[in-house]
Amino acid sequence: xTVQIQNSKFKIQKTASATQAAILLSTLIxxxxxxCGNLSRERYGQETVKMAVLPVYxxxxxxxxxxxxxxxxxxxxxxDVQYVASSSYSGFGVTxxxxxxxxxLCDPISFLTLAKTRQAEALAIIEGEGGAVQGPGLVIAxxxxxxxxxxxxxxxxxxxxxxxxxxxxxxxxxxLRAEGIDVRRxxxxxxxxxxxxxxxxxxxGQLDAGFIGLGLWDEKLSQELVIVARTxxxxxxxxAAMPQAAPDIRAKVTAALLGLRAGNDEHRxxxxxxxxxxxxxxxxxxxxxxxxxxAEEGIPY
Numbered sequence: 508x509t510v511q512i513q514n515s516k517f518k519i520q521k522t523a524s525a526t527q528a529a530i531l532l533s534t535l536i537x538x539x540x541x542x543c544g545n546l547s548r549e550r551y552g553q554e555t556v557k558m559a560v561l562p563v564y565x566x567x568x569x570x571x572x573x574x575x576x577x578x579x580x581x582x583x584x585x586x587d588v589q590y591v592a593s594s595s596y597s598g599f600g601v602t603x604x605x606x607x608x609x610x611x612l613c614d615p616i617s618f619l620t621l622a623k624t625r626q627a628e629a630l631a632i633i634e635g636e637g638g639a640v641q642g643p644g645l646v647i648a649x650x651x652x653x654x655x656x657x658x659x660x661x662x663x664x665x666x667x668x669x670x671x672x673x674x675x676x677x678x679x680x681x682x683l684r685a686e687g688i689d690v691r692r693x694x695x696x697x698x699x700x701x702x703x704x705x706x707x708x709x710x711x712g713q714l715d716a717g718f719i720g721l722g723l724w725d726e727k728l729s730q731e732l733v734i735v736a737r738t739x740x741x742x743x744x745x746x747a748a749m750p751q752a753a754p755d756i757r758a759k760v761t762a763a764l765l766g767l768r769a770g771n772d773e774h775r776x777x778x779x780x781x782x783x784x785x786x787x788x789x790x791x792x793x794x795x796x797x798x799x800x801x802a803e804e805g806i807p808y
Contacts, residue, residue, distance in 0.1 A: 556584070556756055559591040559603045561613035561744075563668060563675070563720070565703040566592070572780045573612070579777055583763035586756065595700060596669035600624065609752035610760060615742040615797055616673045620808040626750050630761045631786040632793065633743040638784075640793055643737040644678030645724060647709055648716045650733050657686045657736050663715035665690070666697045666705040670806060673741040673797060674720035675702055680804050682738035691805075706732070722782035742797050744781075745789065 558580075560573050569592065580588040588610075593602035599617055602608075604625065611621060621627035632640050648654040654663075660683065668675045683690045690696065697714060699705045705717040710731045724734070746764055748757045764786040767774045778785065801808055 553585070553587045556586040556588050556610065556752075556760070557591045557606055557608040558588055558610040558612060559593065559599070559606060559608040560611070561599055561617050562593050562595060563614065563672070563702055564723070565701050568701075568703055575777045575780055576612075579767075579773075580760060580763050583766070584756075584759040586759070588760075596671045603749065607751065609749055609756055610746065611749065612744060612746050614671075614673050615745055615794055616671055616677065616801055616806065616808050618745040618747055619794060619798055619801070620671075621747065621749070623808065627747045628757075629745050629747050629789040630757060631746045631764045632789045633745075633781060633783040634785050634787040635743065635782075636784050638787070639740075639743075640787065640790060641740040641742045642674070642721050643740050644674045644676075644682075645719050645721055645737060646679055646682075646716055646735040647706070647719060647724075647728075647732045648735050649709060649712060650729075650731055652715070652733070654716060654735055657683055657688070657738075660690075660716055660735075661688050661693050662695075664695045664697055666699045666708050666714040666717040668699055668702045668705060668719075670696070670698075671808075672718075672720075673801075674722075675705070675718050677797075677801060677804060677806060678738040678741045679718040681800055682736065684804075685739075739800075741800075742793050743783075746786065 558577060560569065562569060564572065574590060577588045577590050580586070591602065591606045591608045593599040596617070599613065600620060603611055603621065611618070611627060613621070618627060618629065622629075634640055635642050646657065646660070654660065670676045680690045688694070697708070699708060702719045702723050705714070705719055706723065706728060708714045709717040716735060721737075746760075748760070765788070767778055767785055769775050769778060769784060798808070
């Protein structure tokens with residue numbers, strides 16, 4: 508989890524009992540497990556708003572991509588927008604509930620799950636170039652490998668971050684089904700936790716191929732890996748509010764997200780980190796096809 512705790516020092520005097528030390532240690536562990544950001548600002552009267560972000564990448568990659576966005580939201584809204592991270596896809600819902608996060612930024616399948624189980628409400632969706640609110644997944648393989656098409660994936664070891672990922676599993680599973688391949692039955696799926704790990708294992712030759720999102724691909728990866736296929740388009744990530752988010756929070760955060768513009772240099776850096784052109788209002792039917800496809804592939808949400 509990404510945790511920032513400033514101006515807090517836990518000192519245990521030499522004379523403190525073992526029981527007191529245990530209590531202090533338990534308190535620290537609880538704070539770390541929640542995954543909050545900077546706690547010190549609350550002391551100056553700035554209201555805290557927590558945003559949970561799905562852990563699709565490694566911790567360093569997540570911080571580089573998403574913390575600039577939260578800093579921007581803090582400045583624009585006047586809230587102290589803090590980062591809340593989960594350790595895994597499967598634990599995301601528990602982290603959202605346990606941390607009391609008012610906002611989430613996540614994969615569309617995770618949003619559908621939160622909408623159904625916890626009444627999450629979409630605020631905005633990431634938009635790509637040309638106004639696209641969806642994009643393809645990628646199938647990657649080591650450079651120099653004999654794999655050149657989806658039809659050659661049958662029987663191979665394939666890595667994915669999670670089968671709950673739209674861009675890192677469902678997109679590829681749909682494309683393979685169109686080729687007559689049931690990825691769960693006819694391939695060996697290797698769960699890797701994060702997309703960075705998928706990339707690393709494919710590059711090391713530990714996997715024959717991997718499923719990742721388009722946002723992770725760059726020129727550096729192309730030195731070691733090749734794109735075997737761009738697979739079925741799926742909706743982009745969604746920013747959403749949980750029921751405990753007050754109307755003012757929803758309104759200010761939505762306005763700030765929709766206010767990001769590529770023509771502004773600072774905004775451009777934030778959007779580039781997210782591999783986004785801008786944020787837009789979620790079209791009413793944007794996720795209906797995804798829900799049907801997830802159900803067809805047996806992905807619970």
